[in-house]
Amino acid sequence: MLSVRGLTKSYGDRRVLAGVDLDVAPGELVVLLGANGSGKSTTLRCAVGLTTPDAGEITADRPAMIFQQIHLVRRRSVLDNVCAGGLAGLPPSRSLVPALFPKSLREKAMTCLSRVGMADRAADRAGGLSGGQQQRVAIARALCQGSTILLADEPVSALDPAAATQVMTLLAELAHTDGLAVAAVLHQPDLARRHADRIIGLLHGRITLSAKASEISEEDIAALYAPDRDAA
Template identity: 80%
Template sequence: MGNALSVKGLRKSFGDRTVLNGVDFEVRAGELVVLLGANGSGKSTALRCVVGLAEADAGEITVHSGRAAMVFQQIHLVRRRNVIDNVCAGGLAGLPLSRSLTPALFPRDLREKAMACLDRVGLADRARDRAASLSGGQQQRVAVARALCQGAEVLLADEPVSALDPAAATQVMELLVELAHRDGLAVAAVLHQPDLARRHADRVIGLLHGEIRLTTPAAELSDVDIDALYAPDRVPA
């Protein structure tokens, strides 16, 4: 499949600190790409620039079809609301202001779409439960459903499993794989777990000091590659 997201020459600084220095990458429809790198390497900033949460200083960002939506390490559900209301929030941008102020006014077609998105992530049976009653992994799957309710064709995930136990992390990563391979979304995820990248990603992009240092099929990611990204100044024994 063709590119769903293209990023060219992306640059971003915060004051005197350069966070992204001419970054180029693409994500194809039907592909899960993982961005790896140490803290401060620019991974999360790159995704935030794609969705407009950070303004790039230079470069070109193109979402070729549909729209991009993002899920975060901090899941940002309204915990006192029920699950389906949280998912409906993903579709509020298409409503008149008067219909978006309270869940009681959400139209039926939005609720039907939200229910379909919940079914897609395996949580339709929890639609009426309060978000606070769900486990961390379930809450992250609700956040993915909310992104799907936005009509996302490009799904970005910023450390989506860092706060989850291993079993829940695996479930979320398997869902991201399914959304790419079965549903044809372009999925890009920032991770700090190279083993999860090897197991679940199609391709890995490695960043160091704001620059891309490697792009490789996940199955070919080596321990030497990982050391180069996470311990570049370590002197071999």
């Protein structure tokens, strides 16, 4: 389970998070919505340890992060890229050369590729895949870390509608079928309402909306993206 309490973060005089409380349970897909600068991505980055909060408590069991920029090694095979997710448990002498990856790691990586529907592309170069396929490989790489919490920061913003739907369907399946706790930042309210179990809305670094996706109205969404009256 991911549990965040009283999360605050400022950059200079700019307050990005102002006391955020967030829970994501195993088996649940939570989507964070909000305008640019509302604190969505900073919340996830603090949860995974990429950004240090100013205050607050975070409980996260083996989180892994998926990004908008997928960061695969394009010249390496799909399988080698997924194996990279499990390198933390290897000695340095075996983690730098793919030919020295142990059989057990390769088998685990293939299992993860099968889970995301990409096992048939294991030998292909990652750079030859479509954007949606690359994102599914990135998800497999996160699974190869043995993570129980999956955090996705705008994972479909660069994808076409069909690929975006495939990725969001996969994230929902990983929550509902595999029991992972999944949180995703999106800029597409329609995808959030179709795939999420719960939607969290942030405005000026505070949670102003938290409800089941089926209970979210168009007015609720509009309020999150209203022009900033304080900007003037």
